[in-house]
Amino acid sequence: MNAEVPRRRRDRGPKGRAVEDKALADVRELLGSRPRRRDLLIEHLHLIQDRFGHLSARHMRALAEEMRLSQAEVYEVASFYDHFDVVHEGQTPPAPITIRVCESIACMLAGSEQLIEALTASVDPADVRVVRAPCVGRCATAPAARVGDREVDHATVEGLRHMALEGMTEVVVPDYIGLETYQVRGGYRTLARVRSGELTPEAMIETLQNGGLRGLGGAGFPTGRKWSIVRGFAGPRLMTINGDEGEPGTFKDRWFLERDPHRALEGALIAAHAVEAERIYFYMRDEYPAVLHILRAEIAALEAAGIAPPGFIELRRGAGA
Ligand code: FES
Numbered sequence: 001m002n003a004e005v006p007r008r009r010r011d012r013g014p015k016g017r018a019v020e021d022k023a024l025a026d027v028r029e030l031l032g033s034r035p036r037r038r039d040l041l042i043e044h045l046h047l048i049q050d051r052f053g054h055l056s057a058r059h060m061r062a063l064a065e066e067m068r069l070s071q072a073e074v075y076e077v078a079s080f081y082d083h084f085d086v087v088h089e090g091q092t093p094p095a096p097i098t099i100r101v102c103e104s105i106a107c108m109l110a111g112s113e114q115l116i117e118a119l120t121a122s123v124d125p126a127d128v129r130v131v132r133a134p135c136v137g138r139c140a141t142a143p144a145a146r147v148g149d150r151e152v153d154h155a156t157v158e159g160l161r162h163m164a165l166e167g168m169t170e171v172v173v174p175d176y177i178g179l180e181t182y183q184v185r186g187g188y189r190t191l192a193r194v195r196s197g198e199l200t201p202e203a204m205i206e207t208l209q210n211g212g213l214r215g216l217g218g219a220g221f222p223t224g225r226k227w228s229i230v231r232g233f234a235g236p237r238l239m240t241i242n243g244d245e246g247e248p249g250t251f252k253d254r255w256f257l258e259r260d261p262h263r264a265l266e267g268a269l270i271a272a273h274a275v276e277a278e279r280i281y282f283y284m285r286d287e288y289p290a291v292l293h294i295l296r297a298e299i300a301a302l303e304a305a306g307i308a309p310p311g312f313i314e315l316r317r318g319a320g321a
Pocket of ligand 1: 102103104105106107108134135136137138139140144159160248249
């Protein structure tokens, strides 16, 4: 048996090895008992980015080792997304606070260009990093920005600076209709009718077709027809909800999910029942921290109430356009 030591490891001295071992220990501690499945790579990269504020080369190497992936696979995913800060050996990590200012059309028309310039000139880059961002879904209150996880409407230089200097970077969750209120108002009764067989998939598909409901993904595909086609395929069937639309106008997704999330969740559970999907993947923009917070809480509430089986709805976090 060839007991050759991999070249990179052999070239590292005792100090280098200690650094690598520490990185592996960091990654193991962060991942805890979470599965090491490759489809969780983005989620695991988020854990490292959230804890350390960036993705160092040694942490990415350790993650590759822990997940039994090649370093190239980890690197190409990490470097593809805007919210991951890949830091190579010898590079300086980003400042501890990041302010993202939207530069898409609504915000540009509202003066975001001048805002970015003035803000960049007014902060110490060692403390605060100013980054240009695509639409953050707050077009109606342009110019929009984000300080850490705190979303900001009608952003000004003074306001953003103040928040950054005072460490006001936590997510602010708006008031919304939670599970109890939604149920008091009649929520989840339709799902119960569907699950009891009172409303059959065929009847629902017919209603959708007669109603002319179409998807909003660009193709305008008829929803009823889609459900009927999916039901025609052999299982397993999986459902994906794309909450990562990012162009101006798609702020409607944020608006509805921040106010009445169970409408989307009940609709998803009804659709999953109709097409006999085994699991729902809810992929949500990382640009919407409040929505992510709400969905996490409300999916847990659905599981606790026995409305959704544990793990049936998997929330997956995007990582920036
Ligand atoms: S264009 Fe700036 S938030 Fe949409």
